[in-house]
Amino acid sequence: MPAKITLVDYGAGNLPSVERALRRLGAETERTADPRAVETARVLVLPGVGHFGAMMRTLGAGGLISPLRSAIGRGVPFLGICLGLHALFECSAEASGVEGLGILPGRVEPLPQTVKLPHMGWNQLRRVGQSELLRGVPDGAWFYFAHSYAALASEGRAAGSSLRGSTVALCEHGAPFVAVLQQGAANAVQFHPEKSGEPGAQVLQNFLELSR
Numbered sequence: 001m002p003a004k005i006t007l008v009d010y011g012a013g014n015l016p017s018v019e020r021a022l023r024r025l026g027a028e029t030e031r032t033a034d035p036r037a038v039e040t041a042r043v044l045v046l047p048g049v050g051h052f053g054a055m056m057r058t059l060g061a062g063g064l065i066s067p068l069r070s071a072i073g074r075g076v077p078f079l080g081i082c083l084g085l086h087a088l089f090e091c092s093a094e095a096s097g098v099e100g101l102g103i104l105p106g107r108v109e110p111l112p113q114t115v116k117l118p119h120m121g122w123n124q125l126r127r128v129g130q131s132e133l134l135r136g137v138p139d140g141a142w143f144y145f146a147h148s149y150a151a152l153a154s155e156g157r158a159a160g161s162s163l164r165g166s167t168v169a170l171c172e173h174g175a176p177f178v179a180v181l182q183q184g185a186a187n188a189v190q191f192h193p194e195k196s197g198e199p200g201a202q203v204l205q206n207f208l209e210l211s212r
Contacts, residue, residue: 002212003077005029006041008068010058014192018047018081021194025205038067043211044076048083049146052108053095055083065101072103072186077211080188082147085181088188094149103186104166109152112174118148119173123191131168131182133189133206141199143171143179143191150177150190185210 005022007015009031019029022045032038046068048055059065072078072088086092089100092108100108111119122142127134153167153176169180171190179190187207193200 002027002208003042005043005045005208005211006037007031008038008044008046008059008064009033010055010062010064012047012049012055012083014049014081014194015047017194018045021201021204022208025201025208027208033062033064035063035067038064039070041071041076044068044071044078045081046078046084046087047081048087050083051094052083052086052092052100052149053098055087056095056098056100059087069101069103072101075185077207078186078188079207080186081194082190082192085151085178085188085190086149088181088186089151092149104181104183106151108149110149111147111152111177115174118146119150120146123171123173125169125171125179125191127169129166129168129182131180131187132210133180133182133187133203134168135206136202137199137206142196143189143193143199144195145171145173145191147190151181152177 005027086108088103090102124140127139166181166183170176171179193203
């Protein structure tokens, strides 16, 4: 039997749409803000839109940071979406002095001011690594993005130089940034699969299969 998908509910606006997308694929889901439920979850999804500092402070106030770190560290299948990707890093320039989960090294940085921000709309992925998360998704597929900060892939900036083994796909908006990453059972995407049509549904389906 497929494992129940536990969505971490800290008030993220896109949680209902992520849940609907997963249920359309036949997944059983639950929402929770209970640290004990996160600690014992078999599969975790951390959605997110908004501000890095607000997210991490809310997770901290709810006692959810330690259970998340523990579960990811034990290899519980995990998917971070948009701000949920940012949470995996040590910190973000969006919120000085606020710590992330620290699963991955580096800092999330702002996208260049030379392009329109936020980066909102459709953009293409460029594969740079292999992952079952993108099985059946063609190189150059279009996905929906909505963000102003990212894990930049430029050498010597943000997390790019230390994430070569984890980066699966890049996208570009003023500068190349990490669009898909995977480290062990921890997966994360900068785009919104729940808003990305057939390619997004394929990514979610692949995650469900990886989580069996």
